[in-house]
Amino acid sequence: MGTREVGLPATVKANGLPERVTIWEVGARDGLQNESTVVPVDVKLEFLARLADAGLGVLEATSFVHPKWVPQLADAEELLAGLTKVDGVSYPVLVPNERGLDRALAAGVQHIAIFGSATETFAKRNLNRTLDEQFGMFDPVVTRARAEGLDVRAYVSMCFGDPWEGAVAADQVASVGKRLMDMGCSQLSLGDTIGVATPGQVESVIAATSSVGVPIGDIAVHFHDTYGQALSNTLAALRLGVTTVDSSAGGLGGCPYAESATGNLATEDLVWMLDGLGVQTGVDLDKLADTSAWMAGRLGRPAPSRVVQALRG
Known part of the structure; x- marks a missing residue:
């Protein structure tokens, strides 16, 4: 497999974008x-050590879901016990x-995330709860x-479309998000x-969520690239003031409870775009591409990321 040094994109700043974006790296989970x-x-x-060395400041490490449902993450306690944390990460x-x-508390975790649903069907399939009952599960x-002094993030899945219900109304997403934030979640x-x-739908959902009182600075976005829209959707969100973007090194991942969910937005593809726009991330693209190529080797297949393919293919 060939390798070349990263030739960074030309930087042309665009109006209306944040100076800096926080990348919430979800590759390890x-x-x-x-x-x-x-x-x-x-x-x-x-993998986590390499990601930290590449400059990523938020690394979602694992999940305390029951091992029966996600066997890959059954080693959560062992992983956290062996983790050498980097200052500032x-x-x-x-x-x-x-x-x-x-x-999580027994493992000394300081930052958790909960995972809600914007639709009735996915709440039943993923959480075994109705859309309304999920809040009773999350509140305690x-x-x-x-x-206990922990920071809590709220994920909401199926915000733009559900394989069983189709398109999701923006006000429904906003209502679910508002209720989770009112519990005390910070993001x-x-x-x-x-x-x-697609970008117009992204604008609609973010506007609806902001209109019910969720500050734009507390909103993050998590896009999958099934139809090749993740970067354009991200750019639409950034133009509205969003400054936290979820992505996965190499473009790994999906959702085990939604068969049509393909890979996450690749962190390398995101960084390439942001570097070109002059938006700071603190990420060393060369080290990151090396890391994803290394992990692809461990998994026995190429990284889905287009940037990794271009630089390390």
Whole structure:
């Protein structure tokens, strides 16, 4: 496999964009959770160390979901016990319920995320709850976590389309997001779980969410690239003032509960675009591309990222 040094894109600043964007790297959790072959914990730890060395400041490390549902993440305690944390880097973990919170607290976690649904069908399939019942499950988790001094992020899935229900109304997404934020969450990540969103829809959902009182600075976006729209959707969000973007090194990942969900927005592709726009991320693209090529080798297949393919293909 050939390699060349990163030739950075020409930088041409565009009006109306933030000076800096925080990349919420989900490769170690969302990126690996769908892998059928269990990745050894030492490989995961090296992956996280390499990502931190590349300059990523938020690394979603694992999930305390029941091992039966996501066997890839059954080693959560072992991974966290072996993790060498880097100063200035946050290592949030996904917590599905109170039992997951118990495990997170025992592991000394400081930052958790909960995972809600914008639609009735996905709430039933993913959480075994109705759309309304999910809030009763999350409320004690958030309340306890906040009382223990933890920061809590709220994910909302199926914000733009659901494989069983079709397009999702923007005001429905806003209502779910508002209720989660009112519990005490500090950030709301709007997820395009099956990758069907387009920029106009992104603008509509973010505007609706902002209109119910969720500050634009507390909104993050999480796009999948099923139809090749993740970067254009991200740019639409940035123009509205969003400054946190979820992505996965190499473009790994999907959702184990939604078969039509393909890979996440690749972190390299995002960084290439932001570098070209003069938006700061603090990420070393060369090191990041090396890391994703290395992980692709461990998984035995090329990285989906177009930038990784161009630079390390």
